[in-house]
Amino acid sequence: MTRTATAPVQASPKIAMRNVKKAFGSKVVLDGFDLDVMPGESVVIIGGSGTGKSVSLKCILGLLNPDSGEIDIDGQPILGLSKQDRDAVNAKIGMLFQNAALFDSISVWENVAFTLVQGEGMARSKARDIAMEKLGQVGLSAEIGERNPAQLSGGMRKRVGLARAIAGDPDIIFFDEPTTGLDPIMGHIIDKLIVKCVREVGATALTITHDMASARRIADRVTMLYKGKNIWTDRIEKLDSSGNPYVHQFVNGLAEGPIDLPILKN
Numbered sequence: 606m607t608r609t610a611t612a613p614v615q616a617s618p619k620i621a622m623r624n625v626k627k628a629f630g631s632k633v634v635l636d637g638f639d640l641d642v643m644p645g646e647s648v649v650i651i652g653g654s655g656t657g658k659s660v661s662l663k664c665i666l667g668l669l670n671p672d673s674g675e676i677d678i679d680g681q682p683i684l685g686l687s688k689q690d691r692d693a694v695n696a697k698i699g700m701l702f703q704n705a706a707l708f709d710s711i712s713v714w715e716n717v718a719f720t721l722v723q724g725e726g727m728a729r730s731k732a733r734d735i736a737m738e739k740l741g742q743v744g745l746s747a748e749i750g751e752r753n754p755a756q757l758s759g760g761m762r763k764r765v766g767l768a769r770a771i772a773g774d775p776d777i778i779f780f781d782e783p784t785t786g787l788d789p790i791m792g793h794i795i796d797k798l799i800v801k802c803v804r805e806v807g808a809t810a811l812t813i814t815h816d817m818a819s820a821r822r823i824a825d826r827v828t829m830l831y832k833g834k835n836i837w838t839d840r841i842e843k844l845d846s847s848g849n850p851y852v853h854q855f856v857n858g859l860a861e862g863p864i865d866l867p868i869l870k871n
């Protein structure tokens with residue numbers, strides 16, 4: 606980026622989470638989660654199973670209400686919004702679900718066009734054209750668009766889920782474990798498609814994963830969640846030289862280290 610010496614540009618975050626706390630009964634899951642995601646940036650949240658990665662995404666989407674803290678999107682506080690205002694915020698967000706979450710009772714293109722038709726009231730013929738274009742962006746033909754999702758492999762279903770996530774040209778895309786259930790080669794292909802599509806749409810991306818190979822391919826920055834807090838946040842290139850023993854243990858999948866594994870206590 607070119608900047609003039611006299612006018613430094615300091616963009617404000619697309620997503621800002623400040624001291625977000627969330628407990629379920631006595632179980633504290635988020636205990637002061639802080640994260641800024643800048644416009645056009647791809648941030649990956651890593652952390653062990655049950656550390657609250659999904660809970661943090663659900664708090665941004667309004668599916669869960671934090672107990673305290675602040676979440677802003679485009680500088681606007683989004684906690685406590687009316688349903689109508691919340692829906693308007695969520696209309697800016699695309700989501701690729703872990704299992705792709707396709708409806709098997711309708712065709713592939715109808716899945717991709719679902720929000721355009723149901724949410725935005727777009728005419729079916731126009732929505733179909735957009736769906737076919739988005740399927741093309743993820744490398745799927747119009748012939749696939751006419752098929753039933755049940756006929757597709759896991760990798761193809763992920764591509765359809767990605768096409769649906771970008772169908773509305775969202776400002777923000779969430780990726781929930783995008784490579785789970787895929788073989789390493791298909792995981793690599795999906796990661797490359799994610800990077801390409803996020804760039805083409807010009808979106809800001811937030812991904813949760815424990816697939817470190819995937820994180821390295823798609824992240825600009827990474828934050829590690831442990832015991833409800835971000836214990837380390839930095840550029841992905843710093844992952845192997847973090848100097849943080851928790852990050853080191855997690856990234857290298859070591860059985861020995863400082864990470865407290867509740868499962869070993871049962």
Ligand SMILES: Nc1ncnc2c1ncn2[C@@H]1O[C@H](COP(=O)(O)OP(=O)(O)OP(=O)(O)O)[C@@H](O)[C@H]1O
Binds near residue numbers: 634653655658660
């Ligand atoms: N609606 C809920 N009610 C009660 N507990 C919940 C609820 N949602 C999540 N939890 C608990 O919060 C903790 C964090 O869950 P979360 O799904 O965010 O973990 P995660 O880091 O995404 O894990 P994984 O990598 O295994 O998907 C878990 O102990 C989970 O049981």
